[in-house]
Amino acid sequence: MQNKHLLGLENYPAQDIQTIIDTAFSFKEVLERPIKKVPSLQGKTIVNLFFEDSTRTRISFELAQKRLSADTVNFSASTSSLKKGETFKDTSQNIEAMKIDAVVMRHPTPGSPLQLTNYIDSIVINAGDGTHEHPTQAILDMTSLQEKFGYLKGLKIGIIGDIAHSRVALSNIYGLKIMGADVTLCGPSTLIPPHVEELGVKVNYNVDQVIEWADALNVLRIQRERMGGGMIPSIREYRNLFGITTERLANHKKEIVIMHPGPMNRGVEIDSSIADSDQAIILDQVLNGVASRMAILYLLLGGKESGDNK
Numbered sequence: 001m002q003n004k005h006l007l008g009l010e011n012y013p014a015q016d017i018q019t020i021i022d023t024a025f026s027f028k029e030v031l032e033r034p035i036k037k038v039p040s041l042q043g044k045t046i047v048n049l050f051f052e053d054s055t056r057t058r059i060s061f062e063l064a065q066k067r068l069s070a071d072t073v074n075f076s077a078s079t080s081s082l083k084k085g086e087t088f089k090d091t092s093q094n095i096e097a098m099k100i101d102a103v104v105m106r107h108p109t110p111g112s113p114l115q116l117t118n119y120i121d122s123i124v125i126n127a128g129d130g131t132h133e134h135p136t137q138a139i140l141d142m143t144s145l146q147e148k149f150g151y152l153k154g155l156k157i158g159i160i161g162d163i164a165h166s167r168v169a170l171s172n173i174y175g176l177k178i179m180g181a182d183v184t185l186c187g188p189s190t191l192i193p194p195h196v197e198e199l200g201v202k203v204n205y206n207v208d209q210v211i212e213w214a215d216a217l218n219v220l221r222i223q224r225e226r227m228g229g230g231m232i233p234s235i236r237e238y239r240n241l242f243g244i245t246t247e248r249l250a251n252h253k254k255e256i257v258i259m260h261p262g263p264m265n266r267g268v269e270i271d272s273s274i275a276d277s278d279q280a281i282i283l284d285q286v287l288n289g290v291a292s293r294m295a296i297l298y299l300l301l302g303g304k305e306s307g308d309n310k
């Protein structure tokens with residue numbers, strides 16, 4: 001891997017993304033075994049530093065670490081000495097003094113993982129930093145797309161929803177463009193950043209046209225906390241204009257693949273009947289998340305071959 005850390009996918013080498021995806025497929029085979037564990041990271045210690053809520057990413061990273069036989073420690077900001085006024089720098093340096101190898105960090109502030117690399121020597125993996133990036137989500141999304149279609153180059157992906165506040169969207173845009181996919185963004189104009197076309201994507205405010213065009217849709221969570229703040233008039237209007245509803249998909253005579261990073265607002269950005277249908281690969285994304293994070297940890301921490309796959 002060209003980079004020591006995984007802070008984001010902006011300018012990330014295409015070859016390294018492909019290596020992660022290929023390695024994820026070989027780890028997925030490990031996850032199908034009765035004993036889902038390999039010794040690849042035996043002796044390595046990884047701290048999961050979560051300053052913000054998470055279900056999927058946190059459990060996925062912890063499982064990935066355990067499947068690779070690493071020692072793991074979970075840190076929760078709400079029960080730490082940060083509550084007593086300790087700084088982020090002191091907390092990080094004290095944790096590193098206990099001889100660790102890597103930190104997986106989620107933080108509400110964009111740029112925090114980069115800041116952490118200034119404080120510690122360990123490998124840093126960004127598990128989501130505010131509205132900036134969520135690179136491991138984008139990698140698991142690309143792994144899922146490659147698994148479904150067999151290729152990424154030339155694939156047509158619609159990303160629907162709150163693009164402006166979505167770290168999932170930004171990491172997907174960077175990753176998909178690097179891998180040669182075509183990306184169209186769709187959502188309320190208040191939630192599409194100005195000049196976003198400079199990232200090599202198209203913008204189309206008509207979700208039906210995007211559905212006709214795309215091979216797959218990545219449907220983003222509408223962040224209810226932004227309702228009423230002038231960004232979206234109402235949930236009902238959002239659903240009518242941009243929702244991936246049963247009626248809307250029934251009007252299109254095509255089988256389109258549906259993705260969602262979770263957590264979902266059923267009945268808002270996506271209908272339950274769509275989320276639970278065969279065309280949705282949402283739970284495949286979750287399983288591929290464990291395999292992709294195993295691959296990322298293995299490749300960044302210099303895991304050893306066991307002679308039994310990985």
Ligand code: CP
Nearest residue numbers: 054055056057261262
């Ligand atoms: N997709 C995702 O990041 O989910 P969590 O917030 O539950 O980790």
